[in-house]
Amino acid sequence: MKTFHCDKCSQQVFFENTHCSNCDSMLGFQPGMRTINAYEPADNGLWRSLNKKDAGKLYKQCGNYVEHNVCNWMIPAEDEHELCESCQLTVVIPTLSSEKNHILWSRLETAKRRLLFSLSALNLTPNSKExxxxxxxxxxxxxxxxxxxxxxxxxHDDGLITLNIAEADPAERERTREQMHERYRTLLGHFRHESGHYYFDRLVVDTAWQDSFRALFGDERADYSEALQRHYKDGPVADWEQRFVSSYASSHPWEDWAETWAHYLHMIDTLETAHACGLSLKPAKADEPSLDGVTLPTTRVETFDDTISDWFALTYVLNSLNRSIGMPDSYPFKLSTPVLEKLTFVHKVVASYKKTGIRNLPKPARKPTPEPASNLDTKPAAPAAPPPPASAPAATPVQTG
Known part of the structure; x- marks a missing residue:
């Protein structure tokens, strides 16, 4: 994540902010520029950008910004859509009859926007189903x-990601994490993991990468339901820490890819933040991890060794700082050589699509084999209202309940 500053007063602002705490300017994210811009009121409910590179251009707030205050993204004034690029991707939301559901929905949308920010840096911004x-x-x-x-x-199932809104409740999520003996469980982590299943179908299935994937991760055609049942009955394979980034990754090649993909996005986003903040480490002892500035993560294949080196140093200090204030490690994982090879593979796949971008990929020759939804149990999902038809205008998502 980059750092942002108010265009009017230069105060530091953050990705989720809607107003500058110093000058009270209205703030909004401009996806095309990947920046948080300040705006001043214009006529007819529009807003005028104060960003020097975009000065004077008119925008409107996302409909979910205006009506529900769960978004802070902006839309060009001439765009006919009522919802921003992020909110257009949400086709079903929980009933908003309770204030708690409104809060949980807001947290889900916030995490989704962070995912999309990371994907845009990799030229992997997805199209909507519409x-x-x-x-x-x-x-x-x-x-x-x-x-x-x-x-x-x-x-995930064929481009539709389902999330249980309970995951946006910190108490419920922590209870589940303890119950499942997991080291790490976050809302953003869920989005990153499930997006990995989607991008596997788009970037690996029926491509030149498929055979290399199977050689490294295993054959994804292995029965998924049987693999998960075995995982939850018998636990992870005995040597999972030597070969997988998490115990869940050992359950099936699909999950190994999704967990590795999620960790790749963790690395890229966190290192971008460290780079933007000018972070460096200069320990007193030469044998401790050092960091002479963070290399900005890119999708150039030859730079990934630097990314891994920076990541080791950064997580060392992050975990040390957390322990100093009595908190668990912020990154409680060990990256073995096989895991690093898998991360490098993900990086190479991403780099190969840097120029074309996912939106310009040819349509799949066949519909990918639907993947059973991955989660902590095998119960079926509750019936949900279907997404709006492709011809329907972007509007408020369907509410369930």
Whole structure:
């Protein structure tokens, strides 16, 4: 994540901000520039950009910014869409009859926007299902029903990512993390993981990368349901720490890719933040990790060794700082040689699409094999209202409940 400053007063602002804390200017994210810009009111409910590179251009706030205050993205005034690029991807939201659901929905949208910011830096911004029904991406945010049969599974199926809104409740998420003996469980981590399944279908399936993937991760055609049942019954393979980035990654090649993909995005986004902040490490002892400035992560294949080196040094200090204030390690993972090879593979795949971008890829020759939703149990997802048809205008997502 880059650092941002108010265009009017130069105060530092953040990705989620809607107003400058110093001059009270209205703030909004401009996806085309990947910046948080300051705006001043214009006529007819529009806003005039104060960014020097965009000065005077008129924008409107995303409909979810105006009506629900769950977004801070802007839309060019001439754009006919009511929702921003991020909110257009959400096709189902929970019922907003309760204030808690509104809060959980807001947290989900915030995490989704951070995911999309990272993807845009890699030229992997997805199309919506409205614009690209075959290969686009959509999200639905659902809540559990009143019966066991209405429990919602977080997972991915053919470009539709489902998230249980309970994951946006920190207490519930921590309870689940403890129950599952997980080292790490975050809302943003869920988005990154599930997006990995989508990008596997788009970037690896039926491409020149498929054979190399199978040689490194295993054959994804292995029965997925059986693999997950075995994982939850018997636990991870005994040597998972030597070969996988997490215990869950050892359950099936699909999950190995998704977990590795998520960690790759962790690395890229965190290192971009460290670079933007000018972080460096100059320890008193020569044998301790040092960092003479962070190399800006790129998708040039030859730079990934520098990225890994910077990551080791950065996580060393992050974990040390957390322990100093009595908090768990911020990055509680060990990256073995096989895991580093898998991360490098992900990097090479991403780099190969840097110029074309995902939006310019040819449509799949066939529909990818649907993947059962990955989650902590095997209960079916609660029925949800279908996404709007491709011809429907972008509007408020369907509410369930």
């Amino acid at each position: 614009d690209d029904p075959e290969a686009g991406l959509a999200f639905q945010f659902l809540e559990d029903g009143d019966t066991p049969d209405e429990c919602v599974m977080t997972g």
